[in-house]
Amino acid sequence: xxxxxxxxxxxxxxxxxxxxxxxxxxxxxINDFSITAATKNGSGSQTxxxxxxxxxxxxxxxxxxxxxxxxxxxxxxxxxTIRVSKDGFIARRDTTEIMIALNPDSALEDHQNVAxxxxxxxxxxxxxxxxxxxxxxxxxxxxxxxxxxxxxxKLRTYIANMVYVGALSHLIGLDxxxxxxxxxxxxxxxxxxVDSNMKVVRAASAWAKENLIKTDPFRVERMDKNEGxxxxxxxxxxxxxxxxxxxxxxxxxxxxxxTSVADGLNDYLPRLRVDPETKKPTYAVVQAEDExxxxxxxxxxxxxxxxxxxxxxxPGISLMAEFSGLGYFAEIPxxxxxxxxxxxxxGLPTRVSQGDVLKAYWLGHGDTKHVVLLPGDPxxxxxxxxxxxxxxxxxxxxxxxxxDLDIGMNQWMSKPFDYPEExxxxxxxxxxxxxxxxxxxxxxxxxxxxxxxxxxxxxxETPLAAYFTRGSGHNERAALxxxxxxxxxxxxxxxxKFETARKLVPAPVQDIxxxxxxxxxxxxxxxxxxEEARAQLEAQGIKTSYLRLRALPFNDDLSxxxxxxxxxxxxxxxxDAQVTQLVRLHSPVxxxxxxxxxxxxxxxLTAHWVVEEIAYQEIKH
Amino acid sequence: MATPTTNGGDGVKANxxxxxxxxxxxxxxxTNVNLIGLSKTDYKGLDSTLCNGCGHDSISAQIITACYxxxxxxxxxxxxxxxxxSSKSPAYFMSRSFGxxxxxxxxxxxxxxxxxxxHTLQGIGVSGDGDTGSIGIGQFIHLVRRNLRMVYIIENNxxxxxxxxxxxxxxxxxxxxxxxxxNDLPPIDLCREAIVAxxxxxxRSFTGDxxxxxxxxxxxxxxxxxxxxxxxxxxxxxxxxxxxxxxxAWGKAHDERVNDFGFVMSQEEIQxxxxxGEVKEVELHDGSRIVLKxxxxxxxxxxxQAALRLLTEAHDKQQFITGLLYVNGDRPNLxxxxxxxxxxLAHYQQDKLRPSRESLQKIVSGMF
Numbered sequence: 001x002x003x004x005x006x007x008x009x010x011x012x013x014x015x016x017x018x019x020x021x022x023x024x025x026x027x028x029x030i031n032d033f034s035i036t037a038a039t040k041n042g043s044g045s046q047t048x049x050x051x052x053x054x055x056x057x058x059x060x061x062x063x064x065x066x067x068x069x070x071x072x073x074x075x076x077x078x079x080x081t082i083r084v085s086k087d088g089f090i091a092r093r094d095t096t097e098i099m100i101a102l103n104p105d106s107a108l109e110d111h112q113n114v115a116x117x118x119x120x121x122x123x124x125x126x127x128x129x130x131x132x133x134x135x136x137x138x139x140x141x142x143x144x145x146x147x148x149x150x151x152x153x154k155l156r157t158y159i160a161n162m163v164y165v166g167a168l169s170h171l172i173g174l175d176x177x178x179x180x181x182x183x184x185x186x187x188x189x190x191x192x193x194v195d196s197n198m199k200v201v202r203a204a205s206a207w208a209k210e211n212l213i214k215t216d217p218f219r220v221e222r223m224d225k226n227e228g229x230x231x232x233x234x235x236x237x238x239x240x241x242x243x244x245x246x247x248x249x250x251x252x253x254x255x256x257x258x259t260s261v262a263d264g265l266n267d268y269l270p271r272l273r274v275d276p277e278t279k280k281p282t283y284a285v286v287q288a289e290d291e292x293x294x295x296x297x298x299x300x301x302x303x304x305x306x307x308x309x310x311x312x313x314x315p316g317i318s319l320m321a322e323f324s325g326l327g328y329f330a331e332i333p334x335x336x337x338x339x340x341x342x343x344x345x346x347g348l349p350t351r352v353s354q355g356d357v358l359k360a361y362w363l364g365h366g367d368t369k370h371v372v373l374l375p376g377d378p379x380x381x382x383x384x385x386x387x388x389x390x391x392x393x394x395x396x397x398x399x400x401x402x403x404d405l406d407i408g409m410n411q412w413m414s415k416p417f418d419y420p421e422e423x424x425x426x427x428x429x430x431x432x433x434x435x436x437x438x439x440x441x442x443x444x445x446x447x448x449x450x451x452x453x454x455x456x457x458x459x460x461e462t463p464l465a466a467y468f469t470r471g472s473g474h475n476e477r478a479a480l481x482x483x484x485x486x487x488x489x490x491x492x493x494x495x496x497k498f499e500t501a502r503k504l505v506p507a508p509v510q511d512i513x514x515x516x517x518x519x520x521x522x523x524x525x526x527x528x529x530x531e532e533a534r535a536q537l538e539a540q541g542i543k544t545s546y547l548r549l550r551a552l553p554f555n556d557d558l559s560x561x562x563x564x565x566x567x568x569x570x571x572x573x574x575x576d577a578q579v580t581q582l583v584r585l586h587s588p589v590x591x592x593x594x595x596x597x598x599x600x601x602x603x604x605l606t607a608h609w610v611v612e613e614i615a616y617q618e619i620k621h
Numbered sequence: 622m623a624t625p626t627t628n629g630g631d632g633v634k635a636n637x638x639x640x641x642x643x644x645x646x647x648x649x650x651x652t653n654v655n656l657i658g659l660s661k662t663d664y665k666g667l668d669s670t671l672c673n674g675c676g677h678d679s680i681s682a683q684i685i686t687a688c689y690x691x692x693x694x695x696x697x698x699x700x701x702x703x704x705x706x707s708s709k710s711p712a713y714f715m716s717r718s719f720g721x722x723x724x725x726x727x728x729x730x731x732x733x734x735x736x737x738x739x740h741t742l743q744g745i746g747v748s749g750d751g752d753t754g755s756i757g758i759g760q761f762i763h764l765v766r767r768n769l770r771m772v773y774i775i776e777n778n779x780x781x782x783x784x785x786x787x788x789x790x791x792x793x794x795x796x797x798x799x800x801x802x803x804n805d806l807p808p809i810d811l812c813r814e815a816i817v818a819x820x821x822x823x824x825r826s827f828t829g830d831x832x833x834x835x836x837x838x839x840x841x842x843x844x845x846x847x848x849x850x851x852x853x854x855x856x857x858x859x860x861x862x863x864x865x866x867x868x869x870a871w872g873k874a875h876d877e878r879v880n881d882f883g884f885v886m887s888q889e890e891i892q893x894x895x896x897x898g899e900v901k902e903v904e905l906h907d908g909s910r911i912v913l914k915x916x917x918x919x920x921x922x923x924x925x926q927a928a929l930r931l932l933t934e935a936h937d938k939q940q941f942i943t944g945l946l947y948v949n950g951d952r953p954n955l956x957x958x959x960x961x962x963x964x965x966l967a968h969y970q971q972d973k974l975r976p977s978r979e980s981l982q983k984i985v986s987g988m989f
């Protein structure tokens with residue numbers, strides 16, 4: 001039957017497979033290339049791409065997958081790029097060696113983007129006006145094979161994606177068994193969909209074996225580099241971290257790319273957080289009417305003593321400015337996840353950026369400043385997921401966790417999460433007995449010299465425990481006050497509290513290299529690109545040190561790092577070099593040697609860009 | 622940690638703060654303390670900073686009376702407000718209760734968070750017509766829709782006082798104010814909005830009528846979900862001209878009651894002076910009862926369509942009707958919908974909040 005299918009392969013503008021022009025490769029390229037699948041949004045290619053990624057991962061080869069998708073439900077071009085890296089580099093690459101073209105709308109561009117010596121594996125109904133002589137072509141009868149294997153026309157589009165999985169698996173040497181394992185994971189152990197998908201994969205693989213002559217050098221081979229690692233996205237990791245951090249109240253409003261944080265919470269909370277004795281939930285999740293209300297609810301719950309959080313992205317952060325300022329001034333614990341996307345305005349909702357740093361740091365009118373955590377990968381999303389609550393309750397203030405779309409929504413290889421070893425820090429909360437023993441308390445008095453007052457929780461059963469929370473000026477006893485000295489005392493104490501925060505937030509991670517004149521500073525999702533760039537620079541004889549920021553406000557480690565290097569490159573994904581500005585403010589004396597190296601094209605950063613940028617600035621200056 | 626003071630959203634009828642445990646035979650004894658042994662001064666707040674004669678201060682006094690007479694435990698109640706003259710007033714009653722003076726129009730969201738974090742506490746929110754009818758109308762509607770158990774009082778004076786006299790969304794069409802000129806837009810009727818949003822307790826009253834306001838507040842405190850009280854409260858400084866429907870003179874002259882009203886606690890026997898046949902009794906979720914004497918219109922407050930019709934007719938004629946307009950305790954409140962148990966979320970500690978080490982290992986090993 002498969003033979004028959006080839007006979008019916010639709011004619012197209014590429015008369016024959018142009019293998020004659022491509023000599024058979026002399027050297028194989030093993031486990032070191034990128035694959036891009038160009039499909040239409042909403043066509044079900046996620047399953048296929050996920051299966052490819054996970055199958056490679058299970059073969060022990062380091063991989064990463066980046067979904068470059070439109071803000072659209074169905075029909076627009078979308079790309080999924082998989083990097084296979086024997087050396088363990090997982091940043092995105094600009095170069096694609098193997099292009100899988102299933103979308104006629106983007107095929108022309110996709111065709112041009114294949115690296116010389118690469119592969120163009122395409123649905124045979126795609127017409128190309130020109131052909132290149134420097135790449136290999138494989139035309140696949142995608143539609144026919146899908147039709148042959150799936151009677152239901154509605155499911156055919158989905159199953160068609162498995163045709164390229166099968167064809168590719170033959171061409172590069174993917175193990176069927178691992179594809180099956182990946183699909184089994186995807187379909188949560190349901191044998192039926194796995195079988196129907198695998199039937200297509202195997203048929204397409206067999207067809208490729210019979211009909212294609214391999215003219216490209218790209219192969220995969222088993223390695224053992226992924227022992228003990230998992231594949232995970234940062235939003236799920238952050239949700240799990242929050243659950244192990246004891247989140248008991250969540251209010252949120254749907255927004256790309258933060259929605260999957262709430263999905264993760266809704267998925268895992270019922271499994272993990274039902275009181276075994278009463279069978280009642282130890283949490284509540286509310287989908288709010290908007291982001292204003294979401295943070296308002298979170299503030300109310302945090303004030304009343306629940307571990308309380310929300311998740312959002314840029315436009316939501318703008319709406320939350322009002323309550324963020326109240327939370328800072330009224331001193332209410334709350335955790336706000338901002339999975340950053342490209343702004344300003346609606347911007348590019350499905351593209352990555354690190355453009356909310358200044359906004360989050362100073363969110364609110366008047367003199368407002370916030371603690372901001374900067375996770376660099378999913379494992380850190382888990383850690384900061386729980387740690388953010390300890391900081392929020394210890395410091396009695398809103399804590400922002402600034403993830404981004406790349407960490408949040410893409411699949412990353414990760415070490416397993418570490419169980420929190422520190423007991424929960426519920427901060428300075430007085431019981432009724434303590435209030436009675438002390439004959440009352442002053443909510444905003446700096447008893448311990450760290451700027452943090454003591455609080456009581458609503459419902460504390462003594463007449464002395466209650467206080468009135470407000471966003472207007474107040475004295476140490478929480479009474480309304482418009483006196484200048486009360487105002488200044490309070491603001492001075494809040495500044496003192498921020499100094500305490502400086503000592504409590506996660507310190508930067510540093511790699512100081514002996515003799516390096518160049519220091520690189522980065523944060524968040526740029527980490528893999530920076531690490532790879534450093535390796536490339538080192539290969540050229542250029543030594544670099546590296547400091548990865550993990551929180552605002554900065555601490556002394558940053559000052560020492562700045563002092564210890566001659567030229568500092570600030571790597572960040574935004575147009576205004578936001579963290580560069582903060583670093584210069586932090587240490588004006590070092591400002592002349594701090595160089596902005598910011599990039600903002602909406603895509604995950606590449607090592608290539610980092611190397612080129614540093615090389616260019618090294619020559620220029 | 623504090624212990625729960627009332628029974629919350631678990632659908633359990635119990636000894637609430639409203640009744641306390643005082644034997645029934647003592648109820649009629651004249652005494653200077655209430656059911657839970659507190660005197661009226663235990664319900665006092667700070668001195669008001671509102672204008673002399675402000676209707677809002679009467680409402681604060683009526684809240685104090687209602688809570689005192691019911692024996693509400695001050696520590697078991699949270700006061701909420703937004704921003705505006707009305708929203709200052711929680712400071713002027715019940716200083717032994719926690720209070721949260723939040724943001725303009727955002728009190729509903731703060732209340733939802735706080736009263737889900739501790740659903741065993743009661744809530745009284747005080748808002749104004751600007752706070753509820755303009756900037757906060759979205760949150761107001763969604764609060765009502767979610768049916769959080771709380772009393773939501775609108776101190777409605779049809780004007781922005783704190784910013785010196787602009788029209789609000791409840792100002793009358795054609796109304797004239799000194800600085801703002803003439804109002805060209807129709808008012809929003811917040812009682813109608815509440816009913817349309819499925820509110821189960823909607824009443825309108827007049828601040829100059831404590832005999833009606835006090836039992837309404839008591840009944841509202843006993844309601845299962847959100848209870849909305851729209852209380853016309855004249856602004857003596859900016860909106861008290863006799864022709865204004867939000868003035869004292871107008872209120873006194875035009876207050877048309879749709880029912881007379883008594884509130885009976887769960888342990889009390891009904892003793893009302895109304896003749897049989899005139900009386901309608903409505904049992905509330907906690908076992909207490911509302912006893913209504915129907916007046917001329919014969920309004921049935923359990924009939925939603927009748928309530929909307931009555932309000933619409935009054936709205937069109939610019940009539941001022943007061944009383945319990947609609948009551949229905951069938952709908953579960955937010956804490957019930959969330960399935961919360963007896964323990965408030967805010968009281969759980971690490972032993973219940975942090976899943977086991979083994980559970981994390983299991984999740985991670987189940988990942989790819």
